[in-house]
Amino acid sequence: MNTNLLFVESVEVLRNSLLHYHTLLEVILVLWIVWFIFKKRSKQDSVPSKELVENKLAEWRPESLVPESPKNHPSLSPKYVTSKVGKRVIVDGKNCLNLGTHNYLGLSDKAELIESAAAAIKKYGVGSCGPRGFYGTVDVHLELEERLAKFMGVEEAITYSYGFTTVSSAIPAYCKRKDLIFVDERVNFAIQKGLDASRGNIQYFKHNDAQDLRNLLMKQEEIDKRHLKKGAKVKRFLIIEGIYVNTGNICPLPELLALCKEYKLRIFIDESISFGTIGLHGKGVTEYFNIPISEIDMIMGSLEWAIGTIGGFCVGASFIIDHQRLSGLGYCFSASQPPLLASAAITSLDIIENNLEIVQSLKNNALSIHNGLKEILMLECSSFAESPLKHVYLKEQKDRAIEEKLLSAIANKCIENNLAIIVPVYLESEIILPRPSLRLCISASLDNSDIEFALNALKKCTEEILSFCE
């Protein structure tokens, strides 16, 4: 017997057992209508009476717009930089060797860069006065996109006017509600915000732990088996960083990629740090692991670190990237990048393409600092050896507040001793608040004596501060 007949049968049974079933139905209907009308009245559709509003208003004590902020919070008194940010930088009047800012290739103060930016001002003015859609697309933007695509060996690139917004706009352009997004738990804040905006189903796996990801995926497979139809429609993504800003570790890309293929995940990599710094030509983690870039669905990057200007970009196949021109919020709704910054970025790419040895010397510097850090016994560094960004922690774990205090004291002492090192600032709203650390950003422009100086100064300051505290 098929289901239709079953239905007829059951109605027949009902009819026989309840003689006045229609009366019952009518009563239910009337009750429902009464309830519906009553509900309409009680609902918040009508404007409440004046007295009621006044009474409630008199009672209501709204919170103040912002809570009182601590008077001597360190964020209120940041350090002043009074020079170009290059190999050396003047911090609070001290001329320091710069290991604090992310100019890994030492390009930000290059004369060529500045001259090309100046030429752009002379041609285009400073601002672009409009979003990309509305006459804000200047020819240098197109040139930059073309150059980035060529440099990375992909079909298309798209540029944004701000690095943070690139990542946080690109992710929600693809990841939507109900999509499954697997994310490394230590991803940077911009990715976290992008995930928030996507409102997807986010699953965090342990930092750089492919096995943990596999477990999650297997668990998901179990769930999918129960809802086969639903599971087939759900998009799955893996979002990782090339080199993690918050830890300095490199992602285990080959293992992750194997999982992506097995479980049909699309993979997005944030290469803000690794772009321009890792791999033979500085093309990032794909080059480093010798993986064809076509395996990666999208790579997001920043022009603010190695490239030395301001902005961000995404590269990948046209099928993927072109979508952002209509759906990337930070692309469509924001004024385009000032042409002078785009122009400077093109010059940066020129320099990187024509001087292979820059990336090589960055690698050497990173390695020698990594080795040198081992000599400082009170500190430890777990970051990836070739990474230009290193997080140095206190060997002895202490309370967060104490660690913070000690590390800032060390950083300040270093600045007094002409070495610019900083303690990265985080907000409480991070998914996992990173452990306080000293952040070293290594530049290609350092030479051996600089490295020696930096290591010695760091060692001296650390010993001084820590022994003083004990």
Add this chain to the structure above:
Amino acid sequence: MFHESSSVIFLTLFSLNNSLSSPRKSISGDFSGAGLSSTMTVKGRYQLEWSKSRSRSISIISINNIFINIVIQHRNLLQSAHGSTKMDLQKTPRSKESFEKVPFITAALTYLGFYFLMFLGFINQLFFVPKIATEKNREGYAPLYDNFEKFYFKYVYRRIRDCWNRPICSVPGARVTLKNRVTHDNGWTFQFTGTETQCINLGSYNYLGFAKASGKCADESIKTLRKFGCASCSTRLELGNMPIHDELEKLTAKFLGVEDAIVFGMGFATNSLNLPSLVSKGCLVLSDEKNHASLILGLRLSGAVIQIFKHNSVKHLEECLKKAIVFGQPKTSKPWKKIIIVVEGIYSMEGSIVHLPEMLELKKKYKAYLYVDEAHSAGSMGKHGRGVCDYYGIDPREVDILMGTFTKSFGSAGGYIAGTKALINHIRIYGHAHTYATSISPPVTQQIITSMRIIAGEDGIDGKKRIKQLARNTRYFRRRLNQIGVIIYGNEDSPVVPMLVYLFSKIGTVIRTLTSRNIATVGVGFPATPLMEGRIRFCLSAAHTKEQLDYVLSHIEEIADILGLKYSRKPRTTTKIEYSDSEME
């Protein structure tokens, strides 16, 4: 082949609408014969244009891609009815603001045309599969894009893709040089022809004319660039804090007349990354339905409950406030932690100016807070160019949070938030952008400082002259458009002038025709606007001369006749409109 069939049908629709609108011409004193002849010209012209560009897909309808997602999201949030907005505004007419209703026939034709185009696109999709833009090596994966979205962008929007994202290769000043491009495959791809067209620029937000490649602003920016470089490669809290940033913040606070200000490298990020530090779960946000994407994104990230009120409707806002006070949070009925009203100074798609005095009254009465996004109004409104507060003569300290961007009037990039010391300190400590995003580039900062000093009158009367010139241009241009008989939206004093063309076909055609006459403008259609409110937007600038505006107006007048844009049924003056400073005329 399908393009052709579609064009024939749309040609019929197009001329039908045109001939239907022609009786109205008698109001303006035209003879009906003239109306008839103009219909004929349309056909002839349209066919001519068609045969000329057979290889190119003629756009029939217009979609503004850009706001698609956010508009849909915004709508989903509360399903606010767009249609009722206009009616509401008409109930409470303002002397200076106008939102004329769409003629019934036009509305019907617009809907019809839109569905027709969707239908044709659908047939097109069945038969014509493009060779480009497919995903490789992803068999068996869940499709990346929503089917409708994909269809819409490929088969509807593509037809008029050439009207947006046009590359320029000059300063976006009073004039702008476009790089010409052609498409040989119906809008899938574009190729540069190697030629350039110089146009009068009514598309860029260059309100005070500071987009210049020479002069004081450019010189000082270059000087700063040479001294401090392009960028700091660091955030403000780490090693990206330069004295020039402090200088800009102090200057901004002083310029706006508030205690303190904080600046960021991107206007969009100013909204989307700072709102989450101001509102949180348990707060209610009352947001205008026409608010910008960045505000909506920021609010969405904050986790607060968002309620949308009808565009610029003080009455609806008050209703929402009353309900919020009485009913409190949903489910728990606990009172809200705080209520924040989020509005914009000038709405960039509507050309309307916020009803600030009334909103301030409500805010005070109901103990709410007010956030005003002055992206378009900072610099361009008010006697001193200090934004909407200046325009209404209101003490800026009465507004809790003043936000604005430097992209528009200041010819630079970036944004600011200004208000009390306590507010700004809070953002310095808890704001996402201040903590994680790179500091604003020194030459860009310098451009703002120099232009703001000029506007504030620290360097003589140049700034005053610009503000006056913009106000004069705005009034003249708006009055002349009214006289021509096209429907324009918004406030008389707003330099953003949307001209309603309703039909999708007309958005594309108007933009292309104007470009062929060396005028660069912007078109906006569904889904950025309601389905039947396709429009052309003009942004005026202090850099425009009367001659340039006259040139533009004469062409608009001409094509308004040819394309049937004279929808307005308001009485028109026949007296000559003076180009003068006077407020009254």
